[in-house]
Each structure stands twice: as C-alpha cells, then as structure tokens.
Amino acid sequence: MKSLITAILGALLLLAAVPVRAQVNVVTTTQDLASIAQEIGGDKIKVTALARGYQDPHFVEAKPSFVIVLNRADLLIVVGRDLESAWLPALITQSRNAKIQPGGAGYLDPSTRARILEIPAGTVTRAMGDVHALGNPHYWLDPENGRRIAQTIKERLSQMDAANAAFYAQREADFARRLTEAQQRWKTQMAPFKGLKVVTYHRSWANFVDAFGIDVVGYV
Numbered sequence: 001m002k003s004l005i006t007a008i009l010g011a012l013l014l015l016a017a018v019p020v021r022a023q024v025n026v027v028t029t030t031q032d033l034a035s036i037a038q039e040i041g042g043d044k045i046k047v048t049a050l051a052r053g054y055q056d057p058h059f060v061e062a063k064p065s066f067v068i069v070l071n072r073a074d075l076l077i078v079v080g081r082d083l084e085s086a087w088l089p090a091l092i093t094q095s096r097n098a099k100i101q102p103g104g105a106g107y108l109d110p111s112t113r114a115r116i117l118e119i120p121a122g123t124v125t126r127a128m129g130d131v132h133a134l135g136n137p138h139y140w141l142d143p144e145n146g147r148r149i150a151q152t153i154k155e156r157l158s159q160m161d162a163a164n165a166a167f168y169a170q171r172e173a174d175f176a177r178r179l180t181e182a183q184q185r186w187k188t189q190m191a192p193f194k195g196l197k198v199v200t201y202h203r204s205w206a207n208f209v210d211a212f213g214i215d216v217v218g219y220v
Contacts, residue, residue, distance in 0.1 A: 073095075
C-alpha cells in the first residue's frame with residue numbers, strides 16, 4: 001500500500017513538473033472573425049471579440065477596457081480595408097503592445113488574401129458619398145472569403161505556436177470540408193432568388209450578392 005501511495009505521489013509530482021502550454025490569446029475586431037478563429041484554434045486559443053454583432057463595425061465605442069484586452073493579446077485579427085479606422089488605431093497605440101502593432105507578428109489582416117470588390121479607380125473624395133476607398137471591407141460575407149480567412153489564420157497560428165501546427169492544420173481542413181458541404185446547401189436554397197433585385201441600407205452586401213447572383217439596384 002505504501003509503495004502504491006509513493007508511486008501515485010511520484011506521478012503527481014512529475015505531472016506538476018510538466019509545463020502547461022498557455023493558450024494563444026487572440027483578439028478580433030468582430031464576432032465573425034472570432035468565430036472563424038475559434039474554429040481553427042479550438043482549445044489551443046482564447047478568443048475575444050471587441051465589436052458585438054449588433055454594432056456597426058465602422059463605428060464602435062472605443063472603451064478603455066479594450067486597451068487592457070489589446071495589451072494582453074498575442075494576436076490581433078482585423079477586418080482591414082479601413083473598416084475599423086475610426087476607432088481601432090488609437091486603441092492599438094494606447095495598448096503599448098509591440099506584438100500587435102501593424103506589421104508586427106501579432107497583427108493579422110486577412111483582407112490581403114481575400115477577394116475584394118468595389119475597389120475605386122482614381123481619386124476618392126467625400127463628394128462621392130459612401131465609398132470604401134480601399135475596396136468593400138465586408139468581404140467575409142462571401143463563403144469563399146471565409147475559406148481564405150480560415151487559411152490565413154491557420155498559417156499565422158502555426159507560425160506563432162509551431163508545436164500545435166498539425167492541430168491547426170487539421171482544424172482548418174475540417175472547417176473547409178464543412179464549408180464546402182454548406183455551400184452546396186446554400187446554393188440550392190438561394191437558387192430561387194437568383195437575379196432578384198434588392199435595395200440595401202449600406203454597401204455591406206457586395207460579396208454576398210456576388211456569390212449568390214442577387215442584383216443590388218440601390219442603397220438607402
């Protein structure tokens with residue numbers, strides 16, 4: 001009995017001596033990006049989204065608490081294309097976190113790999129109204145761009161946490177498979193609406209309507 005207790009205590013001491021790998025602390029600007037990041041990172045990451053789904057991501061209240069969240073981030077994932085330009089840059093600067101500054105290893109802009117629509121040609125002025133100067137930033141509403149976002153996140157997490165690279169690759173492959181299956185369902189469900197003429201409130205739906213063949217004839 002004594003030897004059994006000694007063996008158990010020895011095993012517990014060995015387990016205690018094994019360092020526990022910390023989760024990668026990921027912060028995203030939107031809940032859409034947070035959902036994709038969680039799909040890829042699983043339990044190897046902790047994800048926090050700054051903007052809530054009901055908020056206009058162009059104009060989010062820059063809360064002081066966001067500075068603390070960003071200060072602790074290992075990876076910041078942004079939509080990019082100036083979507084967050086009204087509120088995010090100052091928060092990044094105030095966070096004093098060198099890792100997540102633009103160009104840093106902890107700053108990720110998936111729009112660089114996405115298919116961007118409505119990139120204006122020539123000079124853009126305020127007189128032109130509601131124009132996205134760097135192209136439409138609502139690119140994630142195209143399922144294929146969702147696939148590209150997932151691939152980009154997988155690659156960056158694998159660089160930052162090489163020990164779990166195979167885990168991230170497997171998660172991304174599973175996500176891609178399920179997305180392909182879902183796309184087939186969505187195409188079937190949307191087929192009756194192909195060519196439908198619609199009016200939208202904002203130029204948010206360019207990638208969505210392009211993916212499913214809907215015609216936007218005007219904006220509020």
